[in-house]
Amino acid sequence: MDDIASDERFPARHWHGLADGRIQCDVCPRYCKLHDGQRGLCFVRARAGDRMVLTTYGRSSGFCVDPIEKKPLNHFLPGSAVFSFGTAGCNLTCKFCQNWDISKARAADRLNSPATPELIAAAARQLGCRSVAFTYNDPVIFLEYAIDVAKACRAVGIKTVAVTAGYVAPEARAEFFAHMDAANVDLKGFTERFYRDLCSGKLDAVLDTLVYLKRETSVWFEITTLLIPGENDSDDELDALSRWVAAELGRDVPLHFTAFHPDWKMRDTPQTPAATLARARAIARRHGLRYVYVGNVRDRDGASTWCCGCGALLIGRDQYALFAWGLDESGRCCNCGTALPGVVEASPGAWGNRRQPVVFRAAAAVPSGAGCA
Numbered sequence: 001m002d003d004i005a006s007d008e009r010f011p012a013r014h015w016h017g018l019a020d021g022r023i024q025c026d027v028c029p030r031y032c033k034l035h036d037g038q039r040g041l042c043f044v045r046a047r048a049g050d051r052m053v054l055t056t057y058g059r060s061s062g063f064c065v066d067p068i069e070k071k072p073l074n075h076f077l078p079g080s081a082v083f084s085f086g087t088a089g090c091n092l093t094c095k096f097c098q099n100w101d102i103s104k105a106r107a108a109d110r111l112n113s114p115a116t117p118e119l120i121a122a123a124a125r126q127l128g129c130r131s132v133a134f135t136y137n138d139p140v141i142f143l144e145y146a147i148d149v150a151k152a153c154r155a156v157g158i159k160t161v162a163v164t165a166g167y168v169a170p171e172a173r174a175e176f177f178a179h180m181d182a183a184n185v186d187l188k189g190f191t192e193r194f195y196r197d198l199c200s201g202k203l204d205a206v207l208d209t210l211v212y213l214k215r216e217t218s219v220w221f222e223i224t225t226l227l228i229p230g231e232n233d234s235d236d237e238l239d240a241l242s243r244w245v246a247a248e249l250g251r252d253v254p255l256h257f258t259a260f261h262p263d264w265k266m267r268d269t270p271q272t273p274a275a276t277l278a279r280a281r282a283i284a285r286r287h288g289l290r291y292v293y294v295g296n297v298r299d300r301d302g303a304s305t306w307c308c309g310c311g312a313l314l315i316g317r318d319q320y321a322l323f324a325w326g327l328d329e330s331g332r333c334c335n336c337g338t339a340l341p342g343v344v345e346a347s348p349g350a351w352g353n354r355r356q357p358v359v360f361r362a363a364a365a366v367p368s369g370a371g372c373a
């Protein structure tokens with residue numbers, strides 16, 4: 001039955017008709033095949049008549065100004081503020097989802113904040129943000145909206161950040177990342193079993209995206225792996241993951257190991273011990289990875305950036321706030337001159353740990369006391 005409202009029919013790209021009359025969405029490796037009125041697994045892309053539509057264009061689940069380190073990105077405009085928003089839905093079904101209220105939401109439940117691309121770009125600039133992040137849910141499923149926002153941002157000098165699981169098909173991937181300046185890609189585990197049983201996805205597709213980013217684009221990207229006790233935290237799996245990253249992506253790609261908190265359908269799984277994060281970090285460093293971080297816990301050593309040339313402290317972090325800066329104006333270590341890979345400016349931002357919700361009133365963005373997604 002067709003329950004797609006008239007204002008939910010933004011023309012979608014990346015689809016084709018099949019001989020049996022269905023339409024196939026080509027945005028992600030699920031390749032949903034739809035009859036009229038059906039929605040894909042992500043819920044937000046749907047078939048309306050003889051075409052595909054995006055049902056969430058121009059509407060968000062909320063806006064916040066965050067530290068860029070929260071995405072997490074530690075080598076992209078450190079210390080700066082990022083204007084963050086998401087929509088609804090997701091194309092993976094992770095049982096451990098830490099944002100399930102958004103990713104599992106039906107659009108009408110959550111999308112209470114309409115905003116045009118131009119309004120978002122102007123708001124980011126007005127609020128002193130250096131970038132806009134598509135986050136909270138995966139932007140590949142609202143690709144048309146994200147790209148229009150990215151174009152509006154670039155027109156006013158604002159950079160763009162994708163926080164994504166990298167579960168995207170090749171043609172859509174090329175279009176999407178052509179408009180991004182930076183990305184954090186979730187590498188959720190390193191076995192097909194993990195992706196199949198916990199996410200109903202495929203590891204290979206995500207590895208393809210990471211290799212694509214490295215070889216075919218200039219997008220600055222970092223990787224996050226949420227460590228879940230008993231699921232993806234064995235020495236063997238961390239060893240294989242680290243070896244692959246070093247060999248295929250290089251030793252300079254930052255890797256973040258973050259702590260799981262019981263949530264969604266895995267509320268009986270314990271949270272990740274700090275010792276597990278430390279063990280993962282040690283394994284990755286043994287494989288030669290130069291920038292390995294821990295997150296979702298308070299660990300100044302594991303959150304900070306250290307020079308790979310001389311071991312000096314380059315960027316000291318306490319949670320998301322910077323407390324030390326050991327780089328010169330060209331982004332090199334003040335002690336030994338080794339360059340820090342990434343997008344680093346002459347001086348750090350000063351946004352700190354704050355998280356500022358934002359609402360739009362009369363086409364202007366204003367800080368809000370209310371919580372947002």
Ligand code: SF4
Nearest residue numbers: 025028031032040042
């Ligand atoms: S983006 Fe959505 S509709 Fe398209 S293939 Fe993926 S899950 Fe299916």
